[in-house]
Amino acid sequence: MTEQMRVAPEVKAVPDTVTAAFEDFMEAFEAFKDVNDKRLGEIEEKLSADVVTRDKMDRINRAVDDNKKSLDQLLLKKARPALGSGRDVGPEAAEHKAAFDAYIRRGDEQGLRELEAKAFSGSAGADGGYLVPPETDNEIGRRVSVVSPMRALSTVRMVSGAVLKKPFAAAGLATGWVSETAARPQTDTPQLSELTFPTMELYAMPAATQALLDDAAVDIEAWIAGEVDVVFAEQEGDAFVRGDGVNKPKGFLSYPTIAEEDWAWGSLGHVATGVAGAFKAANPSDTLVDVIYALKAKHRQNATFMMNRRTQAEVRKFKDADGNYLWRPPASAGQAASLIGFPVAEAEEMPDIAANATAIAFGDFRSGYLVVDRAGVRILRDPYSAKPYVLFYTTKRVGGGVQNFEAIKVVKFSAN
Template sequence: MSTYTERLPFTGSPEYDKHFWNAMRGHDSSYDKLTKGLSAGTGLYTMPNTSDNKYMAALEKESLFRTIGTVIKAYGSGYRIFAKDSSDLAQWVAENEAIPIYDGLEDFTISTVNSWKLAALVKMDDAFIRDVSFNLENHLINRFARNFGRAEDNAFINGNGNEMPTGILNATGGAEVAATIEAISYDRVIDLYFSVKPEYRKNAVWLMNDKTALILRTLKDSAGNYLWRDSDDTILGKKVIFSEFMPDAETGSKPIAFGDFSYYWVIGRRPIGVRTLSEKFAALDQLGYLAYEFLDGKLIRPETVKVIQMNTKTNG
């Protein structure tokens, strides 16, 4: 799901697009035509709408959580907003009877959403930039998408909420711990599956890294049946998704998560901003590009995703 707010109107004009990419090719005079897109706080310039659309499409391919989570754009909501998620339920009402009002404060999860800054810096040789046949737009978009996508997923998993999003593994605001175990076993994985409520199991997936997946691939029940289904990489009918940012099954770690990750909200606070850094890398005949994202990420209902935590003994 994605929710959009109105963008800056001038960033959609052909003139802004032309001057922006001229500036990215090192034509400093073009910056004079981009003043409306300048962020006074960062010194960066808002990417044109068409380029931003391409960037968001590329970022979605690189960022796992932008696929399994819920992406929201809240560009015009001030520095902080409140995310509310309720457990409201449809109810049968007899003819001519009053409709019950479901408005108790205890029915809402309220989270403060911040605007954290994520920075990326890439460099390019001047020879490429000056070559008019070189597609600078696509190159920068894909490089920034790759860099930001990896950093986002790491934070959405391991972030501590201090100047960064709160990850699913964080002790505060992260997924609930279903059990603390000494070793990963067939029965413990089954327990994790059933620790998630049926309404959240409907769209649930497993999340782990390659090493943990290798452990699970060897697990069998008492009849010798494998837990893992190789034909479609599922466990108990639910897809397994891999991330290098999930920890190994070591002491104190949380190597397996299971649940409905659509309750993890990825909240964009501003469009991506970019500017060139010409003097810093001039001696190397290179041009630098600095970009910022402003976003937050939160699991708005912790019970929707459960994890197991390793105790003192782990699998070899």
């Protein structure tokens, strides 16, 4: 095989199909492995890699990332079926859908007001607005989960109030073994604490022309869902990872971290790489193995690595003692890549590798992180503020935070 055939440094045009995108991604990864093997051979022979090889390595690494990004975008589009296309709905749902359509297209509130009065509902908030039909609400939530890895991996609870309060016993429940007829000794009184997860308001304001709204062929519900899903997902994803808890959910990286050997409830345990801002030169993958086994077995079996694309490009170069790559591409389109046998979730909100950065997380996020959704997405129609456009002030309330501090560990790029 010639060098020209083995290496495809240029990123191809975005493919038209998921299959073609996946094939391009796998081709780029094979080229990456060839050039990385050559780079490692040069380091072993001359103690440093050739500049041309390093440049080619970086170029192909970027090509792998770009092809994966193209594949992800195609999968996202594929996950967006049209709403309301030929599906049977009950009479109440059909009535709500028709009333909502009249409100969005013409600003006619009468139908929605009558439905609220009939249901004794307080759907209109202090600022006005109405809840979208449940079908649209569910579709927005489903699409957001496709885009946001944290929402997809975490536990999601639906609440009707503004705050979810969750009691817990940090020391666990008192238990013991007894015989069938023996007295049951009284256990110690559990020391309960409380975690609170307030919901915060997230908004988007898509705009439409009146001509678009007047066009009967346009599926208004699908248009609204398509306009807000990505922006909601981007805002949520950022907050779930690094939000400070002020008017937004508290991200898991905003909690204090402590060296794993000194870990205590209320903080996340970290495993240091031993070098500030980098992996150690010899056996860099040892740090990844250490963070895997810092997690208890009950959480480890459901654990996932989380990092951004740039960090993933770095760990993609690691090999085991037998020369096998530790990072493996997905087996098929739509599946996750794996690292040392565990799935990898790409979250661009994760920090880059830098001194003291916690650029890699590993954990059972379903046990460790809780997303709290307040039921309902509300829309307020505004035809006045940006004439001739009609604005749709779309809001939802969402909160989040760590619910189990032993279920998530992080890699800290520091000396200790």
